[in-house]
Amino acid sequence: MNEALRQTKTHLQELLFQHGINPRTNLGQNYLIDLNIVEYVVEQAHIGSDDVILEVGTGTGGMTAFMTYDAAHVISVELDRNMHALASAQLGDRENLTLMRQDALHNKNRFADEVLAEIEKQLSVDPRRRLKLVANLPYNIATPIVSNLVVTDLPWERMVVTIQLELGLRMQARPKKSTYGALSVWLQSQCYVKLLKRLPPSVFWPRPKVNSAIMQLVPNPRGRDTIADRPFFQDFLRRLFHQRRKMLRSVLVGMYSKQIEKPVIDDILQEMKLGEMARAEELPPKTLVELANAIYHKVQEKS
């Protein structure tokens, strides 16, 4: 096994001790110490010679090193200065690796411009190149990382990510479940979402307080192409599910009263056969896409 992969608990503890680093829980610094899991994550990504890999959270660089063997290029981003320095020392110079020391997100929301620029640079090397997100994500930013990759026009092909189990269950929840929400609809309308493996806290060091899951997301271009405007749809879902238990009609009137008249909303609901009692949490992703599209077109007509 490669030296950089020797990420067992004692090895990790020694390494961090030598560099005077204490794991920071506020940055989601829970490192994978079960090498079988690291290998499993990388295997599930099916990394090939046209793949540009984005890893958010380099950590000590164990998984990063593993991915450089097969990928066209690996871009790994780490916010913590000490961890970045440690990973740089561990990994040394590799032609197909870019280590970035910075926040992967701008304002905890969209991808940082520097990260986007590096992704675009690496993709532009060859038109066959595709992007994959493969990471043991910092749990506090897992939702914006995954959702915002979906909103971009980047040619991403697969995500294999370790996240909190509770979040993974929300991603794949079906209508009428209490966990079904804006995130479930947003992802399922454009991707095939699959929970690959549940992980106990013991595979990480330090142990997180919660269970985790390895999730796989693969784009569904047919679903994606039906959405009239992705940023509009994202905003629509966020606001709609904010009042998930309220009747759809009153929520929509509240959301769009400044842009379209009530009778127009009633016509849309009638045409879609959505009765007075319908609620967002009962509707499947496909219906919510149709509804958002119909409203989007009316809003566009009026503006």
Ligand SMILES: C[S@@+](CC[C@H](N)C(=O)[O-])C[C@H]1O[C@@H](n2cnc3c(N)ncnc32)[C@H](O)[C@@H]1O
């Ligand atoms: C769960 S650890 C995963 C590390 C590593 N891939 C592993 O398991 O071996 C998450 C890493 O993300 C880093 N991190 C936290 N917030 C970040 C952010 N906003 N941008 C980039 N890295 C971040 C943390 O410092 C930490 O090293």
